[in-house]
Amino acid sequence: xxxxxxxxxxxxVILFFTITYFVAETKKNYGYIDIVWGASFxxxxxxxxxxxxxxxxxxxxxxxxxxxxxxTIWGLRLSTYLFKRNWNKPEDYRYVTMRNNLAGxxxxxxxxxxxxxxxxxxxxxxxxxxxxxxxxxxxxxxDWLVYIFVIAGGLLWIIxxxxxxxxxxxxxxxxxxxxxRGKIMDRGLWGITRHPN
Numbered sequence: 001x002x003x004x005x006x007x008x009x010x011x012x013v014i015l016f017f018t019i020t021y022f023v024a025e026t027k028k029n030y031g032y033i034d035i036v037w038g039a040s041f042x043x044x045x046x047x048x049x050x051x052x053x054x055x056x057x058x059x060x061x062x063x064x065x066x067x068x069x070x071x072t073i074w075g076l077r078l079s080t081y082l083f084k085r086n087w088n089k090p091e092d093y094r095y096v097t098m099r100n101n102l103a104g105x106x107x108x109x110x111x112x113x114x115x116x117x118x119x120x121x122x123x124x125x126x127x128x129x130x131x132x133x134x135x136x137x138x139x140x141x142x143d144w145l146v147y148i149f150v151i152a153g154g155l156l157w158i159i160x161x162x163x164x165x166x167x168x169x170x171x172x173x174x175x176x177x178x179x180x181r182g183k184i185m186d187r188g189l190w191g192i193t194r195h196p197n
Contacts, residue, residue, distance in 0.1 A: 005052035005136045009044045010125040016043055017121035021113050030095035030116055031086055037120065038078030044128035045071040048135040063150040064135050070157050071131060077161075081168055167193035 016036065024032040045068045053060045060068075086092070091099070098116060102108040167189040174185040185191070 004055055005048050006132055008051050009047040009128065009132055012043050012047050013040050013125055013128070014118070014121050016040055017117045017124075018113075021117040024117075025109065025112075029086075029091040030099060030112060031089075031092035033095075033117060033120055034092070035079055035082045035086055037124065038075035038082070040075070040121070040124040041128055041131065042072050042075040042079075044124070045075075045131050045135065048132045052136050061146075063146045066150050066154065067131070067134055070154065074157075074161060074164075077165065085172075163189050163193050 017033070017040065020033055020036045024030050049060050049064055049068045095116070099108075099112065102111050102115070105111055170188040170190045171185050174180050174183075174190070
């Protein structure tokens with residue numbers, strides 16, 4: 001039964017990305033997958049927490065709740081930011097290129113589902129393995145050593161969250177200025193946190 005905490009969250013993530021595919025297909029915009037990236041980790045965290053607690057018939061420990069809440073704050077901030085930026089906007093050029101590359105192939109929609117949506121679902125599941133192992137391991141833990149790790153991890157999380165949030169705000173401010181059209185933002189915290197592309 002304990003295996004459910006490891007198996008069910010990935011199934012829910014695959015279902016989540018499948019629903020996203022149908023929404024994106026309806027809206028003719030595969031870029032919507034970017035919106036759900038952060039939220040997919042929230043699904044992994046809370047489903048693992050709830051399932052493991054139910055299987056063990058016990059309330060989750062404070063460290064487990066702290067981990068789930070930290071993942072939730074990060075994931076929902078990222079998804080909300082991308083939702084505001086991308087919803088009902090033209091499809092990102094990267095996904096337009098992918099769509100065009102698949103257009104001449106047999107079963108382009110199925111290929112898009114597998115290559116774009118299921119590959120990102122797989123990547124989300126792989127990265128979430130750390131979350132699943134942590135939550136399944138600490139859901140009942142109340143050892144002082146666990147609290148030390150949670151405090152140390154919480155401090156790192158605060159620094160990372162600050163860098164990402166401020167970096168995104170700096171980029172948004174940069175993009176809004178007409179004189180920056182076509183330029184690359186490489187200053188401030190965004191200069192450190194920006195994606196390689």
